[in-house]
Amino acid sequence: MKLRNLSKLITKLPVFGLVLVIVISCDDGFNDLEDNNVVQQTSGFVVVGTTASNTALVKYFQDIPTGTIDLTDGFGFQRFVPNSCIDHALFLPRPDGFPGFSKYIVGANGGLFEAGSIPTLNSGSFRIDARDSSYGVFQDRATSDNISIFNPTTMEVIGGVDMTEGFVPDDIAQRYQRFIFRDDDVFAPIRGNVNGESFTSLILHQANVASGQFVGDTQRDGNGVAEITTLNSFGQNLTDPNGNLYITDAGNFTGQGVAAAVNKIPAGSNEIDPGYVFLPAVTLNPTNVFLPTFGGFKVLPNGTAIARVNASVPQEVVDIVLSVGGNLANLTSNQIDTIFNILFTAESASWCVLDLVALTVTPIPGVPPTGVFSANDTFFHNGGIYLPVATQTENSFYRYDWTTEEVSEAFQVTGADISIVVNISNDN
Numbered sequence: 001m002k003l004r005n006l007s008k009l010i011t012k013l014p015v016f017g018l019v020l021v022i023v024i025s026c027d028d029g030f031n032d033l034e035d036n037n038v039v040q041q042t043s044g045f046v047v048v049g050t051t052a053s054n055t056a057l058v059k060y061f062q063d064i065p066t067g068t069i070d071l072t073d074g075f076g077f078q079r080f081v082p083n084s085c086i087d088h089a090l091f092l093p094r095p096d097g098f099p100g101f102s103k104y105i106v107g108a109n110g111g112l113f114e115a116g117s118i119p120t121l122n123s124g125s126f127r128i129d130a131r132d133s134s135y136g137v138f139q140d141r142a143t144s145d146n147i148s149i150f151n152p153t154t155m156e157v158i159g160g161v162d163m164t165e166g167f168v169p170d171d172i173a174q175r176y177q178r179f180i181f182r183d184d185d186v187f188a189p190i191r192g193n194v195n196g197e198s199f200t201s202l203i204l205h206q207a208n209v210a211s212g213q214f215v216g217d218t219q220r221d222g223n224g225v226a227e228i229t230t231l232n233s234f235g236q237n238l239t240d241p242n243g244n245l246y247i248t249d250a251g252n253f254t255g256q257g258v259a260a261a262v263n264k265i266p267a268g269s270n271e272i273d274p275g276y277v278f279l280p281a282v283t284l285n286p287t288n289v290f291l292p293t294f295g296g297f298k299v300l301p302n303g304t305a306i307a308r309v310n311a312s313v314p315q316e317v318v319d320i321v322l323s324v325g326g327n328l329a330n331l332t333s334n335q336i337d338t339i340f341n342i343l344f345t346a347e348s349a350s351w352c353v354l355d356l357v358a359l360t361v362t363p364i365p366g367v368p369p370t371g372v373f374s375a376n377d378t379f380f381h382n383g384g385i386y387l388p389v390a391t392q393t394e395n396s397f398y399r400y401d402w403t404t405e406e407v408s409e410a411f412q413v414t415g416a417d418i419s420i421v422v423n424i425s426n427d428n
Contacts, residue, residue, distance in 0.1 A: 049416025
């Protein structure tokens, strides 16, 4: 994992810089694009990379990339963080860093065009998720106890939900890390709005987008905070074929010994199942007490899941702990800082298949180890899932076929660190 990505994680990605990068765009809506004869691409791949200065380079490929692709001639943005893809359009925080959200499409020539926008008051508003062509939701953090409902086709705000009934520890203002759909319901993990405060439990607020009503909340006591990396988590793919919904948390890897978990909301229920206990990192390696976490979780069409699971503890960390007699309480603040710098940057995670029923974790042979907090998002194409591997020496995607279990290197990226690839043929 590259250190500049680590700096984003440590600051919990609450806000972004405000350097304006001009690209081909249209601020007046999709109809104007049609008037200007912009023909929307309905298939292909949008590849996003992060530069050394933490800006984004974005490039469109009509066919699945192969070999080595170069992003240096891609479109430049201050940021480009897609949250959803519906009807071949991307929904994301405004790429120029100004307050609001944008809808972007790819034109026939491979250019990127803004096909609509929604303003917000708070420049740190970062999450917008579209369910389908009829409904989507976002949060303007200036009104933290509300979520807004919008039409992804027209980008019109068509309603809102008052979420003030949702439980928040200490009654502070909440921000929503992600919006997760199950039919007309949306579940949203919370953190503190002002400083990204973490809670000792995973807490989800629930609303119904069809009725515009608050439904309730559910929590998993003592099981860690909302997943830190959810800001970069793209799309959905969290429900199995039986209708069970799986939502992950980050545990607490600051020395409190709480492993990250997969949480289950059974089909027909609105509550986290307290009897479902699945800790992938502990399952993979019971001795991993320093960083028992995982990322990149998605449910596959066959009902299993994929995740990048931290698998080992670097020897440098073991040596530091042994130097104080194996007692964590004896570590100095400098030693703790050193340990966590090692843990956050070590290439100690493996892409794994998670059996959500048997509660097993199986590393995928042929995919190199990577950092557990490195490039996060996967994408689907033609019966396979593409897994990012971002290390000090590799910047690649590997293809995994969950039916045949075959693995192959798909393509490499140069010119920027891989961030995300979106297959615009697929809705979310």
